[in-house]
Amino acid sequence: MKYAFFPGCTMANRLQFAEKSVRMVVPEFGIELVDLAFTCCPEQNSVRSLSEDTWVTFAARNIALAEAESLDILTACAGCHESLTLAKYELDTNPERKEKANEILEDMGLEYKGTSSIIHVHQFLFDEIGVETISAKVVRPVPIKVVTHSGCHLLRPQKIMQVDDAEAPVKLDMLCEAIGMESLEYMDKVMCCGAGVRKTDSETSYAVLREKMTSITMVEPDAMIVFCPTCFITFESGQRVTNRLFGTEFKLPVFYYTELLAIAMGLPDTDMLLADHRVKIELPKFVDTKKEDSESISTGL
Amino acid sequence: MVDDSHNQEFEELRKAARPCFQCGICASSCPVFRVTPQMNPRMSVDSIITDGEIPREGAEWLCAFCLMCEERCPMGVSLAEILMGIKNISSKEGKAPPDYVESGEALLAKGSLSPTSNRSDKKRVALGLPDLPQPDLEQVKLIFKATGAYDVLEANRAAVKEEAE
Numbered sequence: 001m002k003y004a005f006f007p008g009c010t011m012a013n014r015l016q017f018a019e020k021s022v023r024m025v026v027p028e029f030g031i032e033l034v035d036l037a038f039t040c041c042p043e044q045n046s047v048r049s050l051s052e053d054t055w056v057t058f059a060a061r062n063i064a065l066a067e068a069e070s071l072d073i074l075t076a077c078a079g080c081h082e083s084l085t086l087a088k089y090e091l092d093t094n095p096e097r098k099e100k101a102n103e104i105l106e107d108m109g110l111e112y113k114g115t116s117s118i119i120h121v122h123q124f125l126f127d128e129i130g131v132e133t134i135s136a137k138v139v140r141p142v143p144i145k146v147v148t149h150s151g152c153h154l155l156r157p158q159k160i161m162q163v164d165d166a167e168a169p170v171k172l173d174m175l176c177e178a179i180g181m182e183s184l185e186y187m188d189k190v191m192c193c194g195a196g197v198r199k200t201d202s203e204t205s206y207a208v209l210r211e212k213m214t215s216i217t218m219v220e221p222d223a224m225i226v227f228c229p230t231c232f233i234t235f236e237s238g239q240r241v242t243n244r245l246f247g248t249e250f251k252l253p254v255f256y257y258t259e260l261l262a263i264a265m266g267l268p269d270t271d272m273l274l275a276d277h278r279v280k281i282e283l284p285k286f287v288d289t290k291k292e293d294s295e296s297i298s299t300g301l
Numbered sequence: 302m303v304d305d306s307h308n309q310e311f312e313e314l315r316k317a318a319r320p321c322f323q324c325g326i327c328a329s330s331c332p333v334f335r336v337t338p339q340m341n342p343r344m345s346v347d348s349i350i351t352d353g354e355i356p357r358e359g360a361e362w363l364c365a366f367c368l369m370c371e372e373r374c375p376m377g378v379s380l381a382e383i384l385m386g387i388k389n390i391s392s393k394e395g396k397a398p399p400d401y402v403e404s405g406e407a408l409l410a411k412g413s414l415s416p417t418s419n420r421s422d423k424k425r426v427a428l429g430l431p432d433l434p435q436p437d438l439e440q441v442k443l444i445f446k447a448t449g450a451y452d453v454l455e456a457n458r459a460a461v462k463e464e465a466e
Contacts, residue, residue, distance in 0.1 A: 009415040012433055016421065020428045037434040039412040039441060045366050046404035046414060049388040050397060053448035058408075061444065104447045108440050156368035157379075166372050192332045196365030199400040204363065207336035272428060 003074035003124075004066040004116075005033035006084070009040050011077050011229040017273045018229055018256035022076050022121055024267050025258045028137070029129050033074065036065045041080040045196050048083075053100070059087030060101040063118070064110040073118045078151035078228035081120040082161065088118060089160050121258060122154060122227045123163055126171045131178040139266035140286045141180025144222040148172040148183055149235070151228040152192050166190065175257060176225055179264035188215040193234040206242045209234060213242065213250045223253040223281055225260070232256055236278050253281040311355055314386050318346045320376035327370035327380050333363050342370045342380040345387065361387040362398050392453050395460035402457045409445055409454070412436040 003026075007019045026033060039058055040047070048055035063084060066073045075081040091098045092114045101112055119127075125134060150169045158166035167190060173183035194208030213235075216224065226232050232254055239250040254277075263270045263283070274280075327342040328334045334341055340363035348356035361384045370380040391397065397405075407414050412435070425432075445451050 007433075009413040012425075012430075013413075013415045013417050013421040016424045016428050016430055020430060023430070035431060035433055037436045039436045040408055040414045042408060043404070043414055044385075046401055047408060048385060049362075049401055050392045050405050050453050051448055051450050052385070052389050054444060054450040054453075057444050057448050061440065104444060107443060108437075152365075152367040152369070156372045158372060190369070192365050192367035192369065194332065194365065196367060197333055197363055199404070200362045200398055201337065204333060204337040204340075205365075208332045208365070211332065211335060276424075 001030065002032045002034055002071055003119075004036050004069060004071040006038055006041070006062070006073050006075045006077075006080055008075070008077035008080035008229070010079070010233070015229040015232055015256070017276050018232065018259065019076065021256060021258040021262050021273050024262045024269075024273075025265065026074070026121070026124070028265060028267070029133075031074075031124075034069065034071060036069065038062045038065065041077075041083040043079055044083050044086070046199070055083070056087050056090055056097060057101045057104055059084050060091055060098075060112040061105055061108070061110060063088060063091075063116055064105055064112045066116045067113050068110065070115075072116050074124060075118060075120045077230065078120070078153035079230055081118065082153035084118045085161060088114070120154060120163065120227070122150070122172065122175075125175055125257075125261075131174050134175065134261070135178045138179050138264045140264055142260050142264050143180050143182070143284050144281075145182045145184055145220070146176055146223050146225050147186050147189075147216050147219065147221045148176060148225045149189070149193065149231055151226065151231050152190075152196075154227060155190060172225065172227060172257065175261075179261055181225075181260070184219045184221055186215055186219045186221075188212055191215070193231045194238070195230050195234040198234075202241075203245065206238060206245050209238045210242050210246050210248060213239065213248070213252070216252065217250065221252065223255055225255050225257050227257050229256065239279070251279055253277065253279045308355075310386065310390055311349075311353075314349050314355065314383055315353075317379060317383050317386070318349045321346045321350060321374075321378050322376065323347060324375065326373050326375065327378075330369045330373045332367060332369065333365055337363060340364065342384065345384060346378065346380060349383070355387055355390055357387055357391040357394070357396065359396075361391065362401075364388075393456060395456035397453075397457045399461060402454065402461065405450065405454050405457075409441060409450070410438075412438060412441045 042058045154163045155166040164171045194205040198205040236254040364384040
């Protein structure tokens with residue numbers, strides 16, 4: 001089976017190791033990823049704020065590219081996923097909008113029909129593959145304590161996104177447990193990372209991050225697991241800014257889920273995924289009871 | 302003061318805001334309100350319903366679009382969508398913050414908000430990632446032209462220039 005892969009600008013140009021981990025893991029489940037000439041999704045806060053019509057038409061063009069190849073779209077960024085999904089909802093429920101967008105797409109030889117669906121790697125792994133199948137592929141469990149942050153744009157609005165429960169998400173926790181991690185509950189689990197307001201007021205944005213990190217560190221996790229490159233960058237790099245601004249001392253390692261899945265599945269070359277992490281973690285040594293020798297999990301350190 | 306009473310955009314916002322009974326769960330769920338109380342989704346809606354005005358004094362740009370407010374609204378009011386509508390109106394009036402205008406310019410120039418750079422290309426090669434097919438920039442321009450984004454950018458460029466002078 002094939003998907004049109006939509007890594008999005010942030011993942012492709014700023015968090016390449018996370019994209020690499022998706023491209024390592026997904027083919028292991030029999031999927032081929034196809035790259036198309038997508039533009040920015042476009043990001044709602046930046047582009048939709050300027051013009052609703054512009055946002056929906058760019059999204060319609062991206063989806064129409066996949067439809068022309070008869071492919072569904074696999075997204076990897078929560079922001080891209082929500083932008084494309086909300087635009088699709090708008091186009092599928094508002095015939096006037098669809099017609100207006102198609103008048104523009106016609107000049108490019110494209111048409112938005114509404115035939116391609118859009119799924120995020122989170123949904124692909126949990127809904128299409130399932131935790132049992134993932135568990136069965138694990139050869140090197142990763143026994144660390146983690147907190148999960150699914151990302152606002154995967155969770156809300158729940159009635160359209162349909163990824164997980166918007167108030168009490170558990171699916172990413174189950175995916176973590178499937179590869180040997182212990183997932184901890186924490187206050188403010190569904191709170192925003194603050195990224196969305198960084199352009200307008202960066203101090204407010206890092207104050208939101210400070211609130212979220214304060215709740216996270218109360219339960220003393222070893223690391224944090226996300227499913228969005230923007231959330232990843234906000235948590236990993238933003239901690240340092242937050243520390244400088246507010247005198248806090250956050251230093252929590254962050255992972256995009258498929259990085260640790262690749263390690264748990266024993267895939268080769270996972271060192272290169274972790275090499276660029278700014279907050280390092282030494283993953284516990286792996287003891288394989290079936291083998292005589294113990295191997296340590298490569299951390300890229 | 303701008304008279305919004307007969308404005309079609311205002312009518313749409315009022316229709317969307319009408320079920321609100323000012324319970325305030327939106328504000329108490331808002332991560333931005335928690336640290337910066339001038340961002341208050343309830344007040345924005347109140348201004349539309351009670352005062353008959355579109356509040357565009359800038360608070361709309363403090364919305365992180367996390368959608369917590371509308372997820373929890375007992376009346377199903379889409380507050381983030383209402384704030385998005387207000388941002389669209391204030392963008393047309395040339396009041397978009399400079400960073401937003403920059404994003405629009407980046408999309409127009411490259412079709413991307415975080416465009417490729419030598420550094421990012423090197424990183425992609427080192428990781429063995431494929432070259433991603435690039436969009437036809439003529440198509441990008443076409444969408445800008447046909448959806449009014451050129452005009453919005455122009456209105457904001459003019460405002461940025463005026464402020465500089």
